[in-house]
Amino acid sequence: MELLLDSLFNGVAIGSVLLVAALGLAIVFGLMGVINLAHGELMMLGAYTTYVTQLIFKLPILKPFYNSYIIVSIFLAFIVSGVVGILLEKTIIRKLYGSPLETLLATWGVSLILQQFVRSVPLAYGTGLVISLLIGLFLPTTFPSKIKESINFKYFKFSSWIFAALTGVLTGSVISSSVSKLSRASARNVDVTAPSWMRGQVEIIGTAFPKTRLMIIVITLISVIAITLFLNQSAWGMRIRAVTQNRQMSDCLGISTEKVDIITFGIGSGLAGVAGVAVSLLGSVGPNVGGNYIVGCFMVVVLGGVGNLLGTVLASFGIGIMTDLIGAGRLLSIWPDMPLPLSNTINFFATTSMARVMIFALIVIFLQFKPTGLFPQKGRMVEN
Numbered sequence: 001m002e003l004l005l006d007s008l009f010n011g012v013a014i015g016s017v018l019l020v021a022a023l024g025l026a027i028v029f030g031l032m033g034v035i036n037l038a039h040g041e042l043m044m045l046g047a048y049t050t051y052v053t054q055l056i057f058k059l060p061i062l063k064p065f066y067n068s069y070i071i072v073s074i075f076l077a078f079i080v081s082g083v084v085g086i087l088l089e090k091t092i093i094r095k096l097y098g099s100p101l102e103t104l105l106a107t108w109g110v111s112l113i114l115q116q117f118v119r120s121v122p123l124a125y126g127t128g129l130v131i132s133l134l135i136g137l138f139l140p141t142t143f144p145s146k147i148k149e150s151i152n153f154k155y156f157k158f159s160s161w162i163f164a165a166l167t168g169v170l171t172g173s174v175i176s177s178s179v180s181k182l183s184r185a186s187a188r189n190v191d192v193t194a195p196s197w198m199r200g201q202v203e204i205i206g207t208a209f210p211k212t213r214l215m216i217i218v219i220t221l222i223s224v225i226a227i228t229l230f231l232n233q234s235a236w237g238m239r240i241r242a243v244t245q246n247r248q249m250s251d252c253l254g255i256s257t258e259k260v261d262i263i264t265f266g267i268g269s270g271l272a273g274v275a276g277v278a279v280s281l282l283g284s285v286g287p288n289v290g291g292n293y294i295v296g297c298f299m300v301v302v303l304g305g306v307g308n309l310l311g312t313v314l315a316s317f318g319i320g321i322m323t324d325l326i327g328a329g330r331l332l333s334i335w336p337d338m339p340l341p342l343s344n345t346i347n348f349f350a351t352t353s354m355a356r357v358m359i360f361a362l363i364v365i366f367l368q369f370k371p372t373g374l375f376p377q378k379g380r381m382v383e384n
Helices: 002-032 039-056 063-091 100-118 123-138 145-149 155-176 211-233 235-247 247-252 256-278 291-304 309-327 331-333 342-346 350-368
Strands: 201-204 209-210
Touching: 002 039, 002 211, 002 256, 002 291, 002 309, 039 063, 039 100, 039 123, 039 256, 039 291, 063 123, 063 256, 100 123, 100 211, 123 342, 145 291, 201 211, 209 211, 211 235, 211 309, 235 247, 247 256, 291 309, 291 350, 309 350
Parallel strands: none
Antiparallel strands: 201 209
16 A cells, blocks of 8 residues: 555656646647647756756845745746747747648757757856846836837837846846856756755655655646636636637637737746756756656647646646556556566566656557547637
């Protein structure tokens, strides 16, 4: 019983990371049909945001609040990855709607650029660049409507970008001089240290569970609840669901599909950043950290049903639990009387990497019989 509980817990923890990352992918893929191969790199940005936040909280002025840095990191990671996602949508993806192959190649190229960026650019100046993007994108939205409607608005917008660039350079210089570890590029992996209240274990029903993995599960639950409430209770959530089911009709009814695309892509990218926070707590953070999860995320989305939240949740936890049961060899311990041919097969796949191969192969076989996944998307556009 204890072994089964431990396996279920580890599987849920593995599935939680997949779920947070796949949530954003499910929304974006379900709404726009965009296969975003840079989604893993948005996770990477969230992981690096956690690392940068950790180092900044070690400064003397913030050291008394060091144990709360992980909470701040969640919000910052969401914002950073969300802003990069919005910029990606506005500059590249928007021009490639309806061209899946071109979108695939473009986002793959973006993923390579982002990987090389964190390898080559010092993290301090990378932080400054993100701050300049934040200011440049959102400062013009604060201008009064009279200025926005004037013929000179483009000059105000240009001035805001100059101000954003100068602020970013100044911020990068200050951070570089204050935190020595951020003054160099991140060609090597870096480690995020969990705060003191997240170290150790908690005993539940006679079984010890690591606090770090419990925190990951909590982050996932909060993310799922938040996105569910947003999609079902907010006006913009209703618009997103309407556009997902029938984009043309939504456009005819006056819904700004362009704004819906921006908000959706921003939220999806932000959730990838939150997943990056979870990933940073499990191991080292490097330029390729997001690439380890991107295939699993797409499998979760396709298996659960494109754009279906419940299907994404069930598929994530199912893949996570099966990965732990098979990869850690626990299935053989739980079922000792397993038939010999099946036992030999399970034993052959009793590593994490081989377990993923087996699970993905089973998913591919399942999709041959049910290509729309566990919970197919519904709507007039789908029926047509």
